Amino acid sequence: MNQSENQIIKSYKEFWTRFVDVKGRSHRPDYWHPFWINMVISTILGVLSGGILSSIFGLAIMIPSFTVMVRRLHDTNRSMLFAIISYVSGIIVMVAMFIFFFGAILAANDSSGAALSILFILGVLGFIAAIAISIYVIYLLVLPGDQAPNNYGSGGSNQTLPEESVQHEVQI
Known part of the structure; x- marks a missing residue:
């Protein structure tokens, strides 16, 4: 392998x-x-x-x-808050779709259309906010990790070799 x-x-x-x-x-x-x-x-x-x-x-x-x-x-030295916000943004998308769906049903019964326009705007704004949050969190997940130990410990994805292994490789 x-x-x-x-x-x-x-x-x-x-x-x-x-x-x-x-x-x-x-x-x-x-x-x-x-x-x-x-x-x-x-x-x-x-x-x-x-x-x-x-x-x-x-x-x-x-x-x-x-x-x-x-x-x-x-x-990448970011807190758990970004993961929570990412999961909440998924809930925001579902709620926005729910609001829009039921807004369309309410608007069908409302001759003025005011309910539809308000719910449509809320649904679109919620959807756009959730997409923006998701794109930002994906960006954070793609970033290389810190080389040095950070607030959350050592052993990051961008960590350099310890000095002992560098000296060992040079001697060989």
């Missing part, structure tokens, strides 16, 4: 073994490998079961996905 296959397996194993651990830091591969693996698994389960197993799998990975996002944000 080559190094990249080892990294994929290690990252996915760590995704599940540290499923409630929000302390410390996670490398970029520790976040992105489980992300794409879970996307593939969810897609396959969705195709095979019409979405039922995919939904159950989505609930099963909700907490580990949140905690690995927190650790990844810690690697």
